[in-house]
Amino acid sequence: MTKSTGLPYRSKGPGALVTGGSRGLGLFMARQLVERGCMVTIAARDAEELERAAAQLREDTGATVHTAVCDVRDRTAVSALLREIHERDGLDLVIANAGVIQIAPVEAVGAAEFGDAMDTMFYGALHTSLESLPYLMETRGRLGLIGSVGGLLGVPHLLPYSCAKAAVGALAEGLHAETAASGVSVTVVHPGLMRTGSHRQAEFGGDVDAEFGWFSAAAGAPLLSMDAERAARRIVDAVIQRRTRLVLTAPAKAAQVVHGVAPGLTTRLSSVAARLLPSAPGRGPLRQGAEANEPRNPIAKLVRAWGSARNDRAVPGANQREAGPRTSS
16 A cells, blocks of 8 residues: 655656665665655665665565666766666656765774765765756656754764765755756755664774764664654655755754754864763774674673664664675665
8 A cells, every 4th residue: 555645646656766775764765655656766886785675675565666786976877877767767756865874083084984975975965966856857856865963063983974964965955945946846854863773884993892882872772863764754754745954853953953053062062972982092994883892891781782772673674684885874
């Protein structure tokens, strides 16, 4: 059974694309679009992961789901993908979600990590936006760009991610202003922490075990994080309803307000928080969360187990079971 979409009628269903759709939030958003009767294409870099995600969606919904191996950093590849979807299904809705996340103190990352974050999240969103807009203008379609609370303020130990997501937010707001007259709507979404199982795919530097411990605990803590399926439903609703902006989770909304009213105070509070986070023992290769060990400190181990339990339960449904190429949030 499909839900009412508010999207244009097509005999096959409205055409939709989700980049970074093979796992995590992207996969949950793809499911929401499938349930609304869309002909959905999910794109990511890992073919095996994509097929596993598509099989999961097909088994659960019985719908046709297309997959596309595509590196959003490559504008030529993105252009070819958008043209294929336009010709096959029509293109009514696009969500640019592909991302990477690195958790480490700034001393443990370099320019390469900042470049990787910008290439995947900002340039990936830019390529997806520029290549989809001509088709969306034909259908008066909808474009959604996934930012983050990390793009609303500089978050300690998440600086590459924060910088890239801040650029995505600016892109979305500018595109919204410039495309409104054409009938295309652009929605920017700034989620807070969500239980997507992404702690297994995220990359950690510095004291890897300790960084993984605090992040996985926070990302699964009931009062700090949000159920990913609920978040995906609200995001898809916002894009379909042509909302300009959506901020998810109470902590993210509070951070936005406080930073807007008192940015200096917010920065000082962030400095205090940074002192409580693990210190880096020096530069070294980043490692995925799936490779991290349990914290050595018994209290830290207890906090990690308490906070991440819900996030761990999201792993199978979010297709986060195995470490692989960094493709989605």
